[in-house]
Amino acid sequence: MTSSSTPRADIQLPAAVHDRLIERLKSNSLELPVLPEVASQVVTLSNDPNADTRRLAQLIQRDQAMAGHLMRMANSPFYSPKIPLVSLDQVVSRMGMKRIREIALIISCQSKVFKVPGYEALVKSHFRHSLAAAAFAQEIARSRRWNVEEAFLCGLLHDVGWPVLLQELVDLYKSCDVAFELPVAEAVISALHTRIGSDLVKHWSLPARLGEAILYHHDPLSSTIASQTAMMTNLADDLAHLTVPLLDNPRAVNEDSVRAHPMLQHLNMYPDEMDALLAMREHITQMIEAVA
Ligand SMILES: [Fe+2]
Ligand SMILES: [Fe+2]
Numbered sequence: 001m002t003s004s005s006t007p008r009a010d011i012q013l014p015a016a017v018h019d020r021l022i023e024r025l026k027s028n029s030l031e032l033p034v035l036p037e038v039a040s041q042v043v044t045l046s047n048d049p050n051a052d053t054r055r056l057a058q059l060i061q062r063d064q065a066m067a068g069h070l071m072r073m074a075n076s077p078f079y080s081p082k083i084p085l086v087s088l089d090q091v092v093s094r095m096g097m098k099r100i101r102e103i104a105l106i107i108s109c110q111s112k113v114f115k116v117p118g119y120e121a122l123v124k125s126h127f128r129h130s131l132a133a134a135a136f137a138q139e140i141a142r143s144r145r146w147n148v149e150e151a152f153l154c155g156l157l158h159d160v161g162w163p164v165l166l167q168e169l170v171d172l173y174k175s176c177d178v179a180f181e182l183p184v185a186e187a188v189i190s191a192l193h194t195r196i197g198s199d200l201v202k203h204w205s206l207p208a209r210l211g212e213a214i215l216y217h218h219d220p221l222s223s224t225i226a227s228q229t230a231m232m233t234n235l236a237d238d239l240a241h242l243t244v245p246l247l248d249n250p251r252a253v254n255e256d257s258v259r260a261h262p263m264l265q266h267l268n269m270y271p272d273e274m275d276a277l278l279a280m281r282e283h284i285t286q287m288i289e290a291v292a
Contacts, residue, residue, distance in 0.1 A: 198212070
């Protein structure tokens with residue numbers, strides 16, 4: 001487990017920014033990004049057990065930018081199809097509803113959420129970190145025979161509150177006419193990103209278990225309804241830190257600390273399974289390089 005969810009007592013927000021932030025949190029009026037229309041409909045469709053994939057293809061066809069992105073992503077090393085997928089129908093029928101939802105969320109996160117003007121490189125490093133966590137969570141789930149699509153989304157979205165809060169704080173500082181201080185903002189984001197990320201996935205109509213895993217990814221033993229998923233996300237988070245260090249605040253993780261990770265015992269994972277995960281680092285890095 002990590003300590004990055006603990007706010008630092010020695011740095012504080014300016015009083016005016018603090019008061020406005022607290023007011024927004026209390027009244028639930030923080031500005032949460034909306035999903036692009038098509039991505040939102042893809043999520044709705046994926047929640048419908050009777051939905052068919054033809055309907056999905058028609059839906060995506062309506063947004064040419066999304067369709068183009070989806071084709072590129074489906075053919076990227078991230079999904080490495082055995083043969084090139086040349087039409088949207090082919091992508092949809094090969095990949096299925098859950099994978100298309102996943103790609104729509106990757107695209108939405110990359111193009112809408114992990115975008116904070118003025119902090120592009122920093123936010124991009126957080127997006128790459130999230131992709132790495134998604135890839136590792138998926139592999140952990142595969143080894144446990146758990147739901148791999150759900151695991152992927154846990155990793156992808158575990159820190160989605162981070163860019164949302166950064167944007168919010170940049171705006172609040174501006175509205176209070178105070179010079180922005182990144183280290184102060186980051187301490188606040190560390191403390192709040194789990195809650196905001198969890199709120200956001202509910203707002204996007206994603207499964208409640210996902211929100212729970214995000215809420216507890218820094219404190220998985222406290223989760224009552226999705227503790228295993230939260231534990232998996234916690235481990236995937238550290239593997240992602242080891243593989244794709246953040247620009248601003250690299251976490252002190254090394255191979256030894258990951259091999260002795262407190263979650264291994266709870267997840268019933270053996271040393272050879274950790275070896276297999278660590279052996280994937282280079283491949284995962286290459287996959288991320290290809291898309292972000
Ligand atoms: Fe986090
Ligand atoms: Fe993280």
